[in-house]
Amino acid sequence: MAARAYWQGQIRLALVSIPVEIYSAVKSGASVSFRQIHEPTGKPIKYEKVAEGVGPVDPDDIMKGYQIEKGEYVLLDQDEIDSVKLESKKTLELTQFVDASDIDVLYYEKPYFVVPADDLAEEAFIVLREALRRTKKVGLGQLAMRGREYVVSLKPCGRGMVLETLRYADEVNRAQGYFRDIPDEKPDEELLELAEALIEKKSGAFDPQEFHDRYVDALKDLIERKRKQKGNRKIIEDKDEGSGRSASNVVDLMAALKKSMEKSGGGAASTAAAKKPAAKKAPAKKPAARTAAAKTAAAKTAARKRA
Numbered sequence: 001m002a003a004r005a006y007w008q009g010q011i012r013l014a015l016v017s018i019p020v021e022i023y024s025a026v027k028s029g030a031s032v033s034f035r036q037i038h039e040p041t042g043k044p045i046k047y048e049k050v051a052e053g054v055g056p057v058d059p060d061d062i063m064k065g066y067q068i069e070k071g072e073y074v075l076l077d078q079d080e081i082d083s084v085k086l087e088s089k090k091t092l093e094l095t096q097f098v099d100a101s102d103i104d105v106l107y108y109e110k111p112y113f114v115v116p117a118d119d120l121a122e123e124a125f126i127v128l129r130e131a132l133r134r135t136k137k138v139g140l141g142q143l144a145m146r147g148r149e150y151v152v153s154l155k156p157c158g159r160g161m162v163l164e165t166l167r168y169a170d171e172v173n174r175a176q177g178y179f180r181d182i183p184d185e186k187p188d189e190e191l192l193e194l195a196e197a198l199i200e201k202k203s204g205a206f207d208p209q210e211f212h213d214r215y216v217d218a219l220k221d222l223i224e225r226k227r228k229q230k231g232n233r234k235i236i237e238d239k240d241e242g243s244g245r246s247a248s249n250v251v252d253l254m255a256a257l258k259k260s261m262e263k264s265g266g267g268a269a270s271t272a273a274a275k276k277p278a279a280k281k282a283p284a285k286k287p288a289a290r291t292a293a294a295k296t297a298a299a300k301t302a303a304r305k306r307a
Contacts, residue, residue: 003023003024004023005021005022005023006022006023006024006112006145007021007022007112007143007145008020008021008022008090008117009089009090009091009092010090010091010092010117011091011092011094011114011128011154012091012092012093012094013094013128013139016124016128017091018116018121018124018125018128019116019117019118019120019121020114020115020116020117020121020125021114021115021116021117022112022113022114022115022163023112023113023115024110024112024113025110025111025112025113025162026110026111031216032216032219032220032223049062063075063076063077064076064077064078064081082147089143089144092141092143092152092154092163093141093142094139094140094141094154095140095141095142096139096140096141097132097135097137097138097139097140098137098138098140099136099137099138100136100137100138100155103138103153103166104172106167106172106175107166107167107172108153108164108166108167109164109165109166109167110164110165111162111163111164112162112163112164112165113157113160113161113162113163114154114160114161114162114163115160125161128161129156129159129160129161130156132154132155132156132161133156138153138154138155139153139154139155140152140153140154141154150165150166151165151166151167151168152164152165152166153166
């Protein structure tokens with residue numbers, strides 16, 4: 001399998017352990033993303049992390065702040081946050097089984113494909129899959145992955161199974177607050193029959209290929225048409241700064257040096273210093289002039305000695 005497993009471990013049902021691998025079941029390739037470009041120069045727009053009244057700041061000086069009251073924060077550094085992260089468990093223990101209809105669709109978050117890790121795991125994997133299918137149940141458990149713990153569900157899907165992360169209760173809004181003002185009335189029977197007939201007429205098997213994001217399709221078509229037109233393309237010079245930090249956090253060195261010179265009262269000195277490289281050529285000629293003079297003096301001394 002070409003894809004990289006998101007998690008490897010085992011599903012445990014009582015005393016039975018089944019080695020499995022899980023893979024992400026969704027992708028985000030359909031979206032179209034843009035970068036902001038400065039049109040006159042064709043340069044990409046970059047952003048600096050700045051503090052009000054301070055200006056650009058060093059990323060090492062940035063901490064995480066949790067607001068407890070307006071204007072009051074508890075500060076945490078990354079090491080403190082990392083210290084409470086959970087170790088990824090290698091076991092998903094199925095602790096409960098429920099009817100699929102018992103789980104509100106609002107709780108489902110992200111799906112993953114579950115496959116047996118090797119040939120030896122296949123038999124137990126198939127037994128669990130078919131047992132869930134026959135009983136029409138969904139297995140529930142908790143799994144720690146990448147520092148946090150998830151409630152997950154497990155159910156059959158074709159030859160394999162699908163694991164879905166679920167939202168916690170405090171992450172889901174109560175529907176009553178939104179539906180309270182809708183009247184609790186019986187609909188007109190004739191209208192209801194017409195609606196049912198229309199639904200029946202348009203009923204069919206679900207085929208996701210029949211649905212397309214028309215906005216994304218239109219954007220791609222626009223981009224392709226603009227690409228073929230002359231004068232609509234820019235060559236963007238997007239060099240890697242190679243500093244280990246994102247380019248948006250790098251302060252312009254020349255501007256910083258000039259500002260430092262101004263603050264230290266070295267504005268005039270810096271101007272003079274800027275002119276010095278042209279004047280440095282004169283001293284370079286002096287050694288040659290001294291050497292010629294020395295040669296002339298040595299020749300006269302030799303002449304006197306011969307005389």
